[in-house]
Amino acid sequence: MGKISQAQRLRDLLEDAIINGQYTPGDQLEPDVLAKTYQCSRTPIREAIQQLAMSGMVEVRPKKGTFVTRLGVAELVERFEVMAELEGMCGRLAARRITQDELQALREAHELCRERAAAGDANGYYYENGVFHHLIYVASHNTFLAQEAERLHAMLKPYRRMQLHVRHRLKHSLAEHEEIITAIEAGDEQKAGALLRSHVEIQGERFNDLVASVQHLQSV
Structure with missing residues (x-):
């Protein structure tokens, strides 16, 4: 970093x-x-x-x-829905187009994420996680898609950062990264896309965590 x-x-x-x-x-x-x-x-x-x-x-x-500002839960969920689809598309294209050098860089970024997670450093993980996702955008070899994904990723950074402070999220995020790399390396476009989409989606417990965070932000 x-x-x-x-x-x-x-x-x-x-x-x-x-x-x-x-x-x-x-x-x-x-x-x-x-x-x-x-x-x-x-x-x-x-x-x-x-x-x-x-x-x-x-x-x-x-x-x-x-x-x-006072962002509502509905607005955030809409943004995360679009982000999940963009991530999925980047994952599918990366599985088809990634070079060996890009794959090596992705593995290295994952190892830095692993180090930060082992240290319990949520903020450090947040930065390395950003690098990990950026490398997948680049590996899509679609400049317009990568730019749009980067733009929305930047908009959602504070809220993704809050998610990483939720108990056990670092561990789960790291495990998801491992599966994503395996799918991309295998050239499994559909699996890589589905894994990345799921990695970003706000559903179930993650939705409840987001609601709790936003409610806290609005009530203080």
Whole structure:
């Protein structure tokens, strides 16, 4: 994993602050105040806010400022439904088109995920997991599809990150990665697609966990 930029670090800190209720839906995020709080210049604060706006966690209102948004469960589920289909499509194409070098890079990313999971490092796993998925997008060899998957992946990052903090999720996610790699390596397009779609889908217990997280976010 490469060095994390100051803007990314600030984005993560702000994500945590919002998820933990330090900043609640409707609160205004003022760059000057944030710069003092996190002891940095306004430039990385602005970059971090732009990244959060892409994910939908904050809303930038012209001439009014930046405010913590209140996303409903239905909106999130719709986004995850589309994400699951895009991931599945990337998986199917990757199983057909992945090169040996790309497959080796995917295995290496999986091993880094394994190390982070063994250490119980959910945040570290979150970053390595992003690399793992990015490599599958690239291996689809469909630039437009990869760009759309990356865009939606970025929008859902805060909520996928929350999921990784759910008990035993790291273990289950890692096991799912193992199956995905096996299917892609075997060239099993349908299985790779189905596994990736299931990996991202919000159903059953995962849906309940998401609802609980969003309700907590809205009630604090």
